[in-house]
Amino acid sequence: xxxxxxxxxxxxxxxxxxxxxxxxxxxxxxxxxxxxxxxxxxxxxxxxxxxxxxxxxxxxxxxxxxxxxxxxxxxxxxxxxxxxxxxxxxxxxxxxxxxxxxxxxxxxxxxxxxxxxxxxxxxxxxxxxxxxxxxxxxxxxxxxxxxxxxxxxxxxxxxxxxxxxxxxxxxxxxxxxxxxxxxxxxxxxxxxxxxxxxxxxxxxxxxxxxxxxxxxxxxxxxxxxxxxxxxxxxxxxxxxxxxxxxxxxxxxxxxxxxxxxxxxxxxxxxxxxxxxxxxxxxxxxxxxxxxxxxxxxxxxxxxxxx
Amino acid sequence: xxxxxxxxxxxxxxxxxxxxxxxxxxxxxxxxxxxxxxxxxxxxxxxxxxxxxxxxxxxxxxxxxxxxxxxxxxxxxxxxxxxxxxxxxxxxxxxxxxxxxxxxxxxxxxxxxxxxxxxxxxxxxxxxxxxxxxxxxxxxxxxxxxxxxxxxxxxxxxxxxxxxxxxxxxxxxxxxxxxxxxxxxxxxxxxxxxxxxxxxxxxxxxxxxxxxxxxxxxxxxxxxxxxxxxxxxxxxxxxxxxxxxxxxxxxxxxxxxxxxxxxxxxxxxxxxxxxxxxxxxxxxxxxxxxxxxxxxxxxxxxxxxxxxxxxxxxxxxxxxxxxxxxxxxxxxxxxxxxxxxxxxxxxxxxxxxxxxxxxxxxxxxxxxxxxxxxxxxxxxxxxxxxxxxxxxxxxxxxxxxxxxxxxxxxxxxxxxxxxxxxxxxxxxxxxxxxxxxxxxxxxxxxxxxxxxxxxxxxxxxxxxxxxxxxxxxxxxxxxxx
Numbered sequence: 001x002x003x004x005x006x007x008x009x010x011x012x013x014x015x016x017x018x019x020x021x022x023x024x025x026x027x028x029x030x031x032x033x034x035x036x037x038x039x040x041x042x043x044x045x046x047x048x049x050x051x052x053x054x055x056x057x058x059x060x061x062x063x064x065x066x067x068x069x070x071x072x073x074x075x076x077x078x079x080x081x082x083x084x085x086x087x088x089x090x091x092x093x094x095x096x097x098x099x100x101x102x103x104x105x106x107x108x109x110x111x112x113x114x115x116x117x118x119x120x121x122x123x124x125x126x127x128x129x130x131x132x133x134x135x136x137x138x139x140x141x142x143x144x145x146x147x148x149x150x151x152x153x154x155x156x157x158x159x160x161x162x163x164x165x166x167x168x169x170x171x172x173x174x175x176x177x178x179x180x181x182x183x184x185x186x187x188x189x190x191x192x193x194x195x196x197x198x199x200x201x202x203x204x205x206x207x208x209x210x211x212x213x214x215x216x217x218x219x220x221x222x223x224x225x226x227x228x229x230x231x232x233x234x235x236x237x238x239x240x241x242x243x244x245x246x247x248x249x250x251x252x253x254x255x256x257x258x259x260x261x262x263x264x265x266x267x268x269x270x271x272x273x274x275x276x277x278x279x280x281x282x283x284x285x286x287x288x289x290x291x292x293x294x295x296x297x298x299x300x301x302x303x304x305x306x
Numbered sequence: 307x308x309x310x311x312x313x314x315x316x317x318x319x320x321x322x323x324x325x326x327x328x329x330x331x332x333x334x335x336x337x338x339x340x341x342x343x344x345x346x347x348x349x350x351x352x353x354x355x356x357x358x359x360x361x362x363x364x365x366x367x368x369x370x371x372x373x374x375x376x377x378x379x380x381x382x383x384x385x386x387x388x389x390x391x392x393x394x395x396x397x398x399x400x401x402x403x404x405x406x407x408x409x410x411x412x413x414x415x416x417x418x419x420x421x422x423x424x425x426x427x428x429x430x431x432x433x434x435x436x437x438x439x440x441x442x443x444x445x446x447x448x449x450x451x452x453x454x455x456x457x458x459x460x461x462x463x464x465x466x467x468x469x470x471x472x473x474x475x476x477x478x479x480x481x482x483x484x485x486x487x488x489x490x491x492x493x494x495x496x497x498x499x500x501x502x503x504x505x506x507x508x509x510x511x512x513x514x515x516x517x518x519x520x521x522x523x524x525x526x527x528x529x530x531x532x533x534x535x536x537x538x539x540x541x542x543x544x545x546x547x548x549x550x551x552x553x554x555x556x557x558x559x560x561x562x563x564x565x566x567x568x569x570x571x572x573x574x575x576x577x578x579x580x581x582x583x584x585x586x587x588x589x590x591x592x593x594x595x596x597x598x599x600x601x602x603x604x605x606x607x608x609x610x611x612x613x614x615x616x617x618x619x620x621x622x623x624x625x626x627x628x629x630x631x632x633x634x635x636x637x638x639x640x641x642x643x644x645x646x647x648x649x650x651x652x653x654x655x656x657x658x659x660x661x662x663x664x665x666x667x668x669x670x671x672x673x674x675x676x677x678x679x680x681x682x683x684x685x686x687x688x689x690x691x692x693x694x695x696x697x698x699x700x701x702x703x704x705x706x707x708x709x710x711x712x713x714x715x716x717x718x719x720x721x722x723x724x725x726x727x728x729x730x731x732x733x734x735x736x737x738x739x740x741x742x743x744x745x746x747x748x749x750x751x752x753x754x755x756x757x758x759x760x761x762x763x764x765x766x767x768x769x770x771x772x773x774x775x776x777x778x779x780x781x782x783x784x785x786x787x
């Protein structure tokens with residue numbers, strides 16, 4: 001009996017992990033954009049995508065407290081908590097308690113909290129990291145653990161590709177000629193910096209590239225450096241060992257579709273290179289990568305969440 | 307006692323008090339508890355009460371209310387002053403409940419098989435066979451061990467002489483046991499100083515007793531380690547926390563109808579590794595929703611074919627289907643006779659005297675004494691539709707009278723019982739509030755009663771309605787060793 005897990009719970013655990021990962025990413029993006037846009041005139045395009053001439057506070061509210069936005073932090077946290085609620089007999093009391101109090105805190109975010117965005121984002125990130133820590137320390141190492149982490153790393157791979165894609169235009173700017181070059185490079189550096197910090201990769205990147213910072217190197221690092229914990233390569237390698245765990249440890253039947261989809265995705269990462277790409281090439285490549293990760297996700301869905 | 311202490315101004319009035327008895331000298335068994343409480347002052351009680359309430363929210367020991375905008379978690383009001391039961395009183399309750407559960411199981415087996423009690427005219431046949439909760443599908447079915455009521459919650463009150471009386475037998479899916487155990491955990495954390503050195507009967511054996519009982523009633527063909535599941539209507543159900551709690555305590559999967567499937571009259575659950583057999587279902591879902599093939603065809607909560615598997619003896623369901631006929635308020639009136647009929651024993655726990663309005667004398671008496679009696683519809687639960695004569699307005703009584711004349715079969719009446727009281731923290735004072743008790747009995751090979759049970763308390767001054775749906779709260783229940 002203890003080896004079996006209901007398909008519904010496998011799916012809910014998978015999504016619990018995805019939502020928590022998504023929240024952490026979103027909080028980091030909001031924080032970094034806030035910090036790096038301060039003192040810079042206009043042009044915080046990230047916030048104008050949907051809101052035209054929206055005020056900054058309305059935009060922040062849209063991403064944090066707006067329940068009508070299904071990708072806002074409160075919406076994701078709501079879904080994470082509802083998944084956790086259905087899983088309460090499988091997760092630890094400490095996990096549930098933390099998600100529950102975390103949700104209560106974010107539900108009570110006031111306008112004043114939004115004005116102190118950096119502090120709020122830090123609190124949200126730490127809420128997610130506390131969740132990660134409690135999960136590591138208390139979650140029983142059964143199938144649920146495996147599905148939790150598959151969800152987490154698939155979400156992470158997806159988030160990283162999306163964030164790089166959002167800033168793919170920095171590759172164009174690097175091509176700007178002569179007179180405009182200095183200004184463009186200046187802008188470019190801010191973009192590259194923001195991207196790195198949005199993925200908590202600035203210092204890790206510096207360890208690999210102590211001097212200089214080119215858009216190409218940054219993108220390559222974020223996608224392919226298997227030592228960087230938010231890279232696509234790292235996320236997929238984690239997924240690979242989890243897939244093995246499913247059959248080896250949990251005795252679930254080896255699934256051909258999952259193995260094939262994984263091999264496909266891995267190949268795209270292993271043979272990928274940013275050298276010589278422009279923004280359009282990068283976009284196409286990231287599209288392909290997202291497609292492959294999507295196929296892998298569907299294969300897992302079909303095999304286990306029936 | 308100093309004036310600062312929590313009990314200094316407490317005055318139970320004319321009622322029997324669980325802590326102070328009635329008039330005269332307070333009972334010796336509560337001495338230590340009274341002494342400990344007297345060392346606390348009101349601000350300290352209030353502080354601990356606030357902490358306990360916060361803890362309930364944080365741990366999500368809540369029932370859930372869904373609105374368009376949000377999911378709202380509410381807690382049952384929790385009172386920090388425990389209700390105390392002496393070893394001698396517990397002996398009466400425990401044996402009395404065991405006796406009642408035995409009688410209920412005999413009665414159900416009889417009415418779904420030989421119907422001797424009906425043939426002997428002890429209980430009117432139409433009252434049973436015409437009952438809305440009587441299930442034709444159960445006729446002739448041989449349930450494992452002859453157990454129909456695996457989990458029973460008997461509602462017991464104490465009158466102004468301190469005598470225990472049964473108010474009703476909950477033989478369908480009684481709820482509240484999770485609060486018994488969580489309340490105790492809460493008390494041990496918030497009032498370690500209060501419990502120290504007091505010999506309390508533990509309550510944490512419930513999960514393992516329940517799992518053992520469910521194992522004991524698995525179908526004969528099932529393997530030694532049968533597949534047990536807890537079946538819930540889902541997270542939208544207000545008792546979902548309790549379903550989680552019980553599944554976790556027993557270490558069994560918490561399933562919904564959508565997780566189960568019937569193939570060749572066998573029940574399976576859908577897991578990541580494929581279909582896994584299920585042998586015993588502790589269901590927290592009403593009969594009507596169990597199997598859309600047999601009962602409510604609209605039910606999306608149930609499992610098509612479940613009744614076929616049940617009738618074939620491939621799966622056991624706890625509580626059995628059709629137990630609702632036994633805890634009906636109309637059958638309740640006959641319980642003392644049912645106990646004598648099957649067990650040849652006098653009831654250990656008395657009923658409240660009950661007038662059956664379907665009987666001429668019962669109706670006449672009820673109509674003559676409407677303003678003194680508590681009148682109850684027989685089909686309802688949760689305290690709905692109950693009219694307390696002495697507290698009703700003239701208009702309410704007039705309406706009740708006309709309904710009674712039209713549909714007398716639908717009602718019983720009982721004298722008003724002045725439920726016992728116990729000290730309860732209300733704002734800045736400790737005041738008497740009325741309580742009842744729901745002990746939980748688990749039956750597999752034998753019947754085990756969880757020491758204590760759920761003490762429900764009417765938080766409103768003077769109110770006798772303890773139901774949570776009507777604003778009642780709970781207390782920890784201390785059975786002394």
